[in-house]
Every structure is written in structure tokens, then in C-alpha cells.
Amino acid sequence: MASVKPSSAKADGSEVRFEVVVKPEGESRSVFDPDAFPTIANLDEFRSPKGRSIKAARKLQKNDITVHHIGEFSISASCPEAKFESFFGTKISQHRPPKKALAPADYVMRAPKKGEDWKLPTEDNLDKLIEKAYIQHDPILFAGERPIPPFWKDKFRLRVPVDVAQIMKASSVHKKGITGDGVRVVMPDTGFYHHPYFKEQGYNFLAVTTPDVIDYTSDASGHGTGECANLLATAPGINFIGLKKGNTTLAIKTAVELRADIITCSWGYSEDLPGTSMPSWLKPLYLAVLDAVSKGITVCFSAGNGHFGFPGSMPEVISVGGVVVDEKLNYSATRYTSGFESTWFPGRDVPDISGLCGAPPSADYIVLPVQKGCSLEKAGGWGAFSGTSAASPMVAGVCALLKEADPTLTPNDIKNILKYTARDITVGKNSMNKSAVPGPDLATGYGLVDAERAMETVL
């Protein structure tokens, strides 16, 4: 049908969108008749009289109502909330849908309460033309997860990919055309759900399993799915393989067989404790990690969140701790992370370097995609978490950028580049009360990885 030019009012938070139904005329019927039952066969009977719809729309516009469209059954309109209240003689209040509606936690409806006063506007005799007007609410999305990270206002959090990429200084490297293209990164973890976020970002994302696990499609924990977003934030062009794992020794072996250039692991065993030696049951895993490094694969491990993490304590891996950055861009060590002198590997200080990690009590710091209904979900297929589990993959992403720029780099070259170009952190303490001081320390290692400076050493 016809349309009229919308007035200049913009739809924003204070705007009310509504549909106006004009009164039937002649042969036409009202959809609000108690015995009305529209079907495809009788639909024409419910079409609004064209001339009457245009007349009503013009009068609405004249009364500062924005008319967006004159449809065959109703007029789509909007106006500020206060205008709606005065025009229709009513009062708008906030409602939550019933629990059974399964609406997201932040979903609210603004409309007159049931039984609230309501009148048809008498201005320009609109009450003679209009039959009803109904506020229209945003639909509840049934698609499951949202493809972009939500803004939760209760506290400061980082969002992927932009915040992570910028603070890690990876964004400026991406602008030079280096995104990890052609570098294969394998991440053994709890599972890798195909969240719409990954599709939206256009990542090369492949989920597989180790031979002792079935179902590559699900991630009941959310840990793997969420933490891999940190990796893809710093290296969006990599060939990513998410490896749902069972036995950890087999996971490392599978990652090697998948011809990984880089392996990143956000887990470990808190066993490298003072006064102990490596138990026999961890030796197969130790051999598997050594095997990976001996084949030229760069292996990153989370240092732990107060854990004496192994294999993160192995000298052959890049052990990743954490640095917290607040909303004012103050950088400090965080009381969430580990930092210790290995007992099993004398002279080995953990961590080597750091990525981003939140603070206690829960390191609720980065908004990350997860499978709807999983343990780590906060709302709408998104969670808020971090830990050194977040730091390791984001550092692994920087390793991938270096590997793209210079494929001949060895694991040790990469570790040294990251260490000597990191941003020194001199404020704060870690969970083991180790202070960040000028130079390398047990709080953050050599500091926060700086992708831009690291890249300067190879370009």
C-alpha cells in the first residue's frame, strides 16, 4: 500500500513503537470482532480501507506521531513514551515476561499495565478513524546464542575480539596484513561449540575430537568454546582446530598428528609442589609435550590460577601468567594467577610472560561465547570469565602472528621474542603474594605480551 514520509523523530530507548488498526468500513471486518477468525480464504475481509488508513496516518503525523509504514492491516508508528502516554491517556510501566517465556535476563517490556486507563485520541477526530493501537515489543530471539558479545552494565569487562586484540597490541599487526594466515593452532580442551560468533567473525574454525572422545559438536562446560575466542581475537586468520579431549597424553599426541604449528592448553595439574618430584602418572604427558616441542611445535600452557601448574612449569613450554587492565588502562599483576619457582625443574621460574586475566574472586573479566545451557553461561549464549586459561590462547595467537611473519622461528625463538619485547609490569601481586617489580618477576614473568613490539623483531 501507500507510504508516507516519516517525520524526523528517531527511534531510541524512549521511543514507543506501535501498530494502529483503523476502523473497518463498508464490507471490511474488524480483526477484533469476537467471532473474527482470519484465514487465507477470508483475509481480504480484514484489509484496512485504503483511504481511511491514509487519512488516519496523516492525522497521526500532524499530531507528531512518526508514521513508518501504512500497511494493509495496520499503520506502523512510533513516538516518545511521554507523547504516547498523553496521546492515549495512559501510563506506561515496565514488565517482565512470565518465566515460562524463557526471555533473556535483560529482556523487559514497557507498556500500560493490564486494566490501566486508555482512550482513543480525540485530536482531529482520530477516535472516529482508529479502532485500536498496540505497543510492539522486541521479539525474544529463539536462535539461541547471539552472534555478538552483549554489554552487561554491572561491571567493567573486556569484549572479544576488539578489546583483547587492542590491549595485546595485535590490532596494529593485523592492520599490516598479518593475522596468523596459514598457521595451524590446535587447542585441546572441553569442546568447541560452533557458536554463531565464530561464523560472524569469519574464522577458520574446525572442531574435532581425540580418538577416545565422541561428539565434536558440544561443549557442556563452555571452557574450550569461550577461551578459544581469546586466541582468535589475537590471530583471526589462523587455521584453528579445537580438539575436544579425553586423555591428556593422547590429546597432545593428536595435536601433533594434526600437524599443529602451535598448541595451546588452558589446563594442567597442580602437582609441581615444593618438596615433591614428578609422579609416574604424569610422565607420559611430560614425554608427549617434549615430543611436540622436539618436532618444532610451539607449546603454550596456562601457568595456573594459584596452582603449581604442570606442564606449565616445563622449561620447554611457554608458561603464561596474567595481567589485569582496568577501565582506566592501569596495568597490574592480578591476585588470581600463579607464579612460582618450579621444584621439578630447578632454575625454572613460572610464568614466562603474561596475557590478560581478571582478578579474584572469579576472574569474571572477558565476555566470551559459550554454548547455551553450559556451565559457564551467564546469559544468551555468553559467559564472563578468564583465568590464565584466557591468557594462554591469546599469547598463542601472538605466537601465530610471529610464525606467519617468519615460519623458520623455533619454539625457543618465539619464547625469547615474547619475553624481551613484553611490557614490564611493576605494580600488584599474584595469588602467591609475589610482587611485580621492574624486570622479570614471579608475578607476571617478563610482563604483558606486546604483539606489535614482538613483530618488530621479525619484520
Next chain:
Amino acid sequence: MPESPQQQVQFDLTVKAPGSGQDASLATIDQHRPSSEHIERCRRWLASLGVECHATAFGLAGKAAKPLFESIFSCALRRIDAGPGRPLWEASSPPQAPPEIEQFVHQITIGAEPELF
């Protein structure tokens, strides 16, 4: 009826190699690589008994129902609550390699789920 995951025992079997029993490092890792044929012999023999196992570079990673594990490796297991990142099972004595594969086996250890950091 299949065993629940809680009744499964996750284990690693390391196959003998020239460097077995010595500390491993990047410099010596090749001495810890066993013959792939020996790994395959162990795998086939255990698989024939219904044990799910997969070859690794140094042996096998497997899982078996508790009674099966106990009967093959001649030990008694008890479930323990040693906390996250620790094995769920404790053996009364070190698991013993059965005579059929004894000549190839360096050690059998019970594994654990890692902690997520």
C-alpha cells in the same frame, strides 16, 4: 550394560625404550621412543580383551572398566577423593603388566582429568 564414566579407569601404558627409567629432556627424547611395533603389539593384545586404547608416541592411552583393569593388571583399585586434577583411583600395588606383554611394558599409570585454569 556399559560402565558409567565414573567406573572407567583412565590409564597410560609406557612401552620400554632405551631411555626408559632415565630422565627425559629435549636432548634425550629420542631415547624414550619405543618401537612402534611393540606399541602395536600391546595395543592389539589389550584391545582383544575389550580395552579401549590408542597409540601415543611413547605407548598407549587407554580406559577400561574397573573390574577389567583389575583383572588384567593384577591389582585392586579403590576410589579416592584426592581433589581436582588427581587420579580417581588408587591401586593397592603398582599395576603389573601381564605376561603376554610384560617384555614390552615399562610402566602402567592411572591418569586423571586436569584442572581447567
